Amino acid sequence: FVGLIFFAIALPYSISAPLLGYLADKFPATRKWMIIFGSLLTGICYFFLGPAPFFHIKSSIWLFSFMMVVLGISTSMTGIPVFPEILESAYKNNFEEGLSTLGLVSGLFGAVWSLGTFIGPTLGGYLNEKLHFEYAAAIQGGIALVIGAAMGIFYIAENYQEKRSSVRNTNSADEEQEPLLPNRV
Numbered sequence: 433f434v435g436l437i438f439f440a441i442a443l444p445y446s447i448s449a450p451l452l453g454y455l456a457d458k459f460p461a462t463r464k465w466m467i468i469f470g471s472l473l474t475g476i477c478y479f480f481l482g483p484a485p486f487f488h489i490k491s492s493i494w495l496f497s498f499m500m501v502v503l504g505i506s507t508s509m510t511g512i513p514v515f516p517e518i519l520e521s522a523y524k525n526n527f528e529e530g531l532s533t534l535g536l537v538s539g540l541f542g543a544v545w546s547l548g549t550f551i552g553p554t555l556g557g558y559l560n561e562k563l564h565f566e567y568a569a570a571i572q573g574g575i576a577l578v579i580g581a582a583m584g585i586f587y588i589a590e591n592y593q594e595k596r597s598s599v600r601n602t603n604s605a606d607e608e609q610e611p612l613l614p615n616r617v
Contacts, residue, residue: 433493440497444504449512456513460520463513464587470509471580477503478573482566491566515541 456463481499483489519537527533552572559568 437493437497437500440500441504441507444501445508448505448508452508452512456516460516463517464583466509466513467517468580468584468587470506470511471576471583473506474503474510475573475575475577475580477506478569478576481573482569484570484573485566486570511545 452466456466477499479487480489481496481503483491483495489495515537518541519534522533522537523529527536556568556572559571563571
């Protein structure tokens with residue numbers, strides 16, 4: 433059964449990744465919200481994976497397996513749209529379009545992903561040893577929820593700032609059309 437449970441996270445990830453990648457490419461405005469929703473869903477999955485002691489739910493193999501399936505989809509939602517989002521951010525910050533920027537973004541993405549695959553299990557194993565699985569899963573779920581909420585706040589603030597700057601640019605463009613000196617000759 434252990435192999436099937438690990439398969440329960442890999443199969444949904446493998447199926448949802450191409451679909452979410454297509455949606456992220458087709459509708460770029462949804463990428464940020466896919467990442468946020470995926471992070472929040474990951475947090476919720478970890479809370480039910482234990483399940484967290486404050487839920488007072490008895491652990492069962494079916495709940496665990498279902499959460500692994502949902503976790504595979506939510507991991508896909510957080511991982512797939514990140515690369516094009518980082519690439520878009522690099523271009524907005526005046527990086528030139530080319531192989532050097534793609535290599536830089538790819539290296540950054542791979543390094544951070546690998547760091548996460550090291551820190552997550554290490555922290556989880558330590559917490560599991562000290563607090564037991566239910567609390568360890570709840571703490572890691574809490575971390576995912578906090579990160580998702582922080583990203584949501586950041587993206588809302590970023591969107592608000594972009595709207596304000598576009599209004600300012602529109603007003604300043606109108607002012608630049610007016611002559612500085614009157615047309616008296």
